[in-house]
Amino acid sequence: MKSFSLMLLVLLSMSQFVSADENKQDEGSQQAIAEVKKMGGHVMELAQDDDRLEVAYHLIGEKAKDAHLVPLAKLKKLVHLNLRGTKVTDAGLAHLSKLSGLTRLHLEKTAVTDAGLPHIKGLTNLEYLNLYGTAVTDAGLEQLKGMKKLKKLYLWQTKVTEEGAKKLQAALPDVKINRGVELVKKVEEKPAEDKKEADKKDSDKKKDEKKEPKKDEKKKDEKKDDKKPEPKKDDKKKDEKKQADKKEDKKKDEN
Numbered sequence: 001m002k003s004f005s006l007m008l009l010v011l012l013s014m015s016q017f018v019s020a021d022e023n024k025q026d027e028g029s030q031q032a033i034a035e036v037k038k039m040g041g042h043v044m045e046l047a048q049d050d051d052r053l054e055v056a057y058h059l060i061g062e063k064a065k066d067a068h069l070v071p072l073a074k075l076k077k078l079v080h081l082n083l084r085g086t087k088v089t090d091a092g093l094a095h096l097s098k099l100s101g102l103t104r105l106h107l108e109k110t111a112v113t114d115a116g117l118p119h120i121k122g123l124t125n126l127e128y129l130n131l132y133g134t135a136v137t138d139a140g141l142e143q144l145k146g147m148k149k150l151k152k153l154y155l156w157q158t159k160v161t162e163e164g165a166k167k168l169q170a171a172l173p174d175v176k177i178n179r180g181v182e183l184v185k186k187v188e189e190k191p192a193e194d195k196k197e198a199d200k201k202d203s204d205k206k207k208d209e210k211k212e213p214k215k216d217e218k219k220k221d222e223k224k225d226d227k228k229p230e231p232k233k234d235d236k237k238k239d240e241k242k243q244a245d246k247k248e249d250k251k252k253d254e255n
Helices: 002-022 027-038 058-063 066-074 091-096 114-119 138-144 162-171 181-211 215-226 233-254
Strands: 042-047 050-056 078-082 104-106 128-130 152-154 176-178
Touching: 027 042, 027 050, 027 066, 066 091, 091 114, 114 138, 138 162, 162 176
Parallel strands: 050 078, 078 104, 104 128, 128 152, 152 176
Antiparallel strands: 042 050
């Protein structure tokens, strides 16, 4: 009984806390929050003492479409928006054009193209923009040159070229543009270095093999050393004749 009472007290205190948080928002924002939640989105305050809002639709993935963005225009304190992996299109981004307070926007793995970027070019407070896995090109980056507060821009697996990224970097010197190229290069360089090391080892091994005589050649040389040259037949006869002559001369001397 005591544990049930305690649990009830905690739930009541939590409901009062949530209600107090919601009361920080104006009436229009409260209606919008209710709509977003009804459609499966998540709405959170950044912190207990920070009533700015974060909306996330990425948890419902492809179920989230352009219609899910309509209520967002009423959220004056919206600063973080996550649309990763949703079915949001270029046309849907028009609903974000007035969210001037946005500082963080996730559009990765969506159908967004260059055509949608003019809708968000006025979001000059953006500090983080993720376009990973979209069909954005160099032409689309032209729409981002007015985002002077932009610090991080992700362009992995897009159609943006190195030249296009350099042009934007020149216009926004403080932004860190991540195209994923450096990571790929590092991954590719490592096998190349391993191959180079392996080739070097093979080369050294071949050199050592050349220095050391083969076993068969070594045996042949040993056999050659064991064989002694045999005297020729003519030379043998000559030696025998000389010895016979010496003996004959000795006999004559004795007589």
